[in-house]
Every structure is written in C-alpha cells, then in structure tokens.
Amino acid sequence: MFKKRISLALVLLLCVGLLAGCGQKAPEEAEQPSENQVPAEEQLKIAMTTDVGGVNDQSFNQSAWEGLQRAEKELGIVANYKESKQDADYGPNMETLLDDENNLIWGIGFKMGDLVKEEAEKNPDQKYAIIDYAYDETPENLVGVVFKAEQPSFLVGYIAAKMTKTGKVGFVGGVTGNVIDGFEYGYKAGVKAANNGTEVLTQYADSFTDSAKGKAIANQMYKDGADIVFHAAGGVGDGVIEAAKEQNKFAIGVDRDQNALAPENVITSAMKRVDNAVFNMAKDLKEGKFPGGTTVVYGLKEGGVDIAPTSDKHVPADILKEVEDLKQQIINEKIVVPYNEETFNEFK
Template sequence: MTKKLLVLLLVLGLVMTAFVGCSSGDTTPEGEPEDQEPAAGEDAKITMVTDVGGVNDNSFNQSAWEGLQKSEKDLGVEVAYIESKDASDYVANLESALDAENDLIWGIGFLMGDDILKAAQDNTDQKYAIIDMAYDDTPENLIGVVFQAEQPSFLVGYIAGKMTETGKVGFVGGEKSAVIDGFDYGFHAGVKFANPDVEVFRQYADNFNDVAKGKAIATKMFQDGADIVFHAAGATGDGVIEAAKEQDKWAIGVDRDQSDLAPENVLTSAMKRVDNAVYNIAKDLKEGKFQGGETVVYGLKENGVDIAPTSDKHVPADLLKEVEDLKQQMIDGKIVVPFDEKTFEDFKVE
C-alpha cells in the first residue's frame, strides 16, 4: 500500500467517524419506536377537544380549560382548544389536533369515549387522555380519568335534605349514563341520609346543551313544590339556575363552583375538579412522565371532588361541620356512597 493511499483511507475514516458522531443524536435505531414524550424541563404542547357544551359551558369543559390555562401560566405549557358543536365533530376535531403535532390531546367527556379510543388505537405514537371514561383495556398511549362524583353529590344531597322547607327537592340530569348515575344516585342517597321523608323529583333532559329545556324542567319542579334543585346537565343546567333565580328558589351547581351564575340562588355546588386532573397530567407530561394504559380515579381523598368553597355564604356553619364529618367518614370508608341503581337499593341509612 502506497503512502498516498494510506493517507486517503485515514482521511475517509475520520470523515465517516465524524458523520456518525454528529448524526447519532437525531436517529432512532431501526425497529425501535421514537420516544415522543417531552424530556423533563422541555416545553409541551397540549390541545383539548370539547364536547358539545363548548368551552364556556360553566361546567366540566370550562373547568378543563381553566386547568390548561393554569398549566400554561405555571408550567409554560402551550395550550389550545377545539370546540365541538355537534357529536359528529369529534372525529374531525381529534384529527385536527393530531395534525397540529400536540404532545397530548385531551377529549373532554364520556360522549367522546369511542372516538378517542379509536384515535389512540390508530395513532399509537400520539398521547391521549379523556375525562369521565374508563376502559376495560386502555391503550398504552391513553389515560382515562374518572371522578367519584357520587361523593360530592351525596354531600349536596345531604345539605338539600337538611335545608328544604317544603320537603321536596329535585334532580335534573343531562343524558342517562354511568357518569350521570353517580350524581343522580349519590344525591338521592344524601337526601335520604339527611331525611328519609323528603321527596326527590327526577327528570332527564336528554341533552347537555339545551338551556331552555333545563329551565322548563326546573320551573315545573319548583311549581310542584320543590325548593331546591340539583343539576348534572352541563350547559342545560344553566337553565336550572335561571329558573331558580326567576322563582327565587335554590339551585345546586355542578362540576365547578357555579355561584357566580346566580350568587343569591346557588346554594352550593358539587365540584368535580377536572381542572386539577388536567393540570396534574400536564405537570407529569412536562416532567417526562405519562401514566398511559391506566385509569386515574379522583375522589375526596385525592382532592378531586368537593363542595364549592362559597357554600358558607348560604349553608349554616353547623351544617357545614356535619358535612366535614361526612367527608371524613367517606375518606375512611365508613360511608360508601352508591353510584348506580343497584348500589342505591343496597344503601342502608343507620
């Protein structure tokens, strides 16, 4: 081998070494999926897709957006939302969020459950999360988040059972489902626990976005003698609160503290801390964590549900002390609140 050829080979070797060294950080070994999760400390991009109630529903969509806004402020997360006007928008909106190259896509509400599951199955490199949905077999790129809504519903039911002056209260539901069952039967159990003689009216609007129907249902309940009506009906519940204001009766809000909608007529609210759940998962993502393939459960113990902090405006202090005792009994497992018809039938008041 000539000296010239030897020098040429050495130079080529150095060039190849430099090329490999510079490229190794930008490639993924063949056959191994690239980890798209943001490294700890890096920025994250999160978009939520609302259900038909929209981002300003004064309920769980709005609470979710408030959680994302807090993530933006505290964590530097880039956030956005896409509103769904109709259930037929869910698939297209999830695809739009996917095209925008988000680190995490949220679906807000169980009505989106099937669509977000299919999206997660079809796009295994994309991370998803959904509020109010649990699956028997959750994909590794999807987190389900559920709330023990029966717990705060029991507490506001107890308050209603103790504070009613007519011996009649009401419940207005959105659409019948396992999620709304928790509010419904939890409320019934709380009323029963407070006073078994109180009558509870129940009616479903079959819609989460019909303010006029919510108002009509609640107005009829008030005319029939109810003086307190609790709703778990999304934006439809705005009509329940309007009716309470017009009839000078009490409404009980849901999902977030709804006292701002009628400060003198919202007695309390059964809060489901969707904002906390959304914020916590954004924080985990930002720190390089993701609990994919799991269902996260939020109850009183996890600070995921509660009654509104403004309850002390209208609820007597001694009654709120009783509520605090009930909370602790639930946390300790001494009171197990029913969440559907079967568990309600088995619920015993001692």
C-alpha cells in the same frame, strides 16, 4: 478644539465597531431566561377537544381549559383547544390536533370515549387522555380520568334535605348513563342520609345543551313543591339556575362553583376538579411520568371532588360542620356512597 473633536469622533467609531453601540451589554451581561421560561423547542404542546357544551360552558369543559391555562402559566406548556358544536365535530377536531403535533390530546367528556380509543389505536406514537371514561383495556398511549361524582353529590344531597322548607327537592339530569348515574344516586343517598323523609323529584332532559328545557323542568319541579333543585346537565343547568332566580328558589350547581351565575340562589355546587386533573397530567407528562394504559380516579381523598367554597354564603354553619364529618367518613370508607341504582338500593 479641532483635535478634541477628532478624538471624540474616533472614540465613537471605536464603540460602534466593537459593540455596535456603546450602550449594548457585553455577552456575559445579556439577560438570561427566567427560571420558569422554557426554550420554544422544548415546550410541551397540550390541546383538548371540548364536548358540545363548548369551552365557556360554566361546567367541566371550562374547568378543563382552566387547567390547561394554569399549566401554560406555571409549567410553560403551549395550550390550545378545538371547540365542538355538535357530535360530528369530535373526529375532525381530533384530527386537527393530531396534525398540529401536540404532545398530548385530551377528549373532554364521555361521549368521545369510543372515538378517543380508536384514535389512540390508530396513532400509537401519540399520547391521549379522556375525561369521564374508563376502559376495560386501555391502550398504552391513552389515560382515562374519572371522578367519584357520587361523593360531592352525596354531600349536596344532604345539604338540600337539611335546608328544604317543603320536604321536596329536585334532580335534573342531562343524558342517562354511568357518569350522570353517579350524580343522581349519590344525591339521593345524601338526601336519604339526612333521615327526615325528604322526597326527590327526578327528570332527565335528554340533552346537555337545551337550557330552555332545563328551565321548563325546574319550573315544573318548583310548581310541584320542590324548593331546591340540583342539576347535573351541562348547559341544561343554565336553565335550571335561571328558573331558580325567577322563582326565588334555590339551585345546586355542578362541576364548577356556579354561585356566580346566581349569587342569591345557587347555595352550593358538587364540584369535579377537572382543572386539577388536567393540570396534574401536564405536570406528570413534563416529568416523564405519563401513566399510559391506566385509569386515574379522583375522589374526596385525592382532592378531585368537593362542595363549592362559596357554600358558606347560604348553608348554615352547623350543617357545614356535619358535612365535614360526612366527608371524613367517606374518605375513611365508613360511608361508601352508591353510584348507580343497584348500589343505591343496597345503601337504602
């Protein structure tokens, strides 16, 4: 018995000496990285500075962050963001992301257009991209990304004109400019294309954050006879949708599918797939195909805009069938949707 105990002790000591524990795997049996796991030193770092709407704006900032989160999950990048509470935050946020040594820095929103270009020119070895801005001359380390917002706006305008019971619909804009012009005049063209005499009430909030003002504008439009109101106004649109809920009227969302904000009242949304654009840029960067010095344009043809997938909850099937036909006409350029007042007047 004594000899057996000595033998067992020797075996245990041998195991400890050779493998630091008999249960440890031999080197060739050690777990290997999963197929999608990227070594930390090779991971791309991509970050974004939000517009003043913030990362949870239920609109394009949130959509951009969702695109980065998807890239983190599927491509193995490291995603981050800095949130802007006011315009004065844009510059410091950009500097912070530069100091953090990100491979690509995004500016989300046209209000950062001049600043992002200045940063790109000051830091030629740093890659930048911006949503909703196109430059006459784009630095080689910068990419502008724009959307044909007039195209989904045309489609929701057609839906509004077909579904109105009062012959009046509304449009609430945030701040006037080229980007919101696309929404406004695309929407008006879609209403016009329905060819049933529907009137469009229009008002701007001069803000992208004042939801109380959006609610007041929408309430007045409903009082004046509109029964459907489309907003392209960021956080202002939260007030528009709240007014629709309280008045038991309809609203049309923007940028993301906003039906979840008021399932019985948001009948459709004019979507800009900012998430897809951000994800695609991360994919291109990882593959060494960063399109610096250019502007990337997303429309229906490129899968960058559309109406919300929840549209079939409220929009009749026959109208959606007509919308699908209109989509194809736009993709095939049989219909060229106007994007500002001049092209709208020509369209009429």
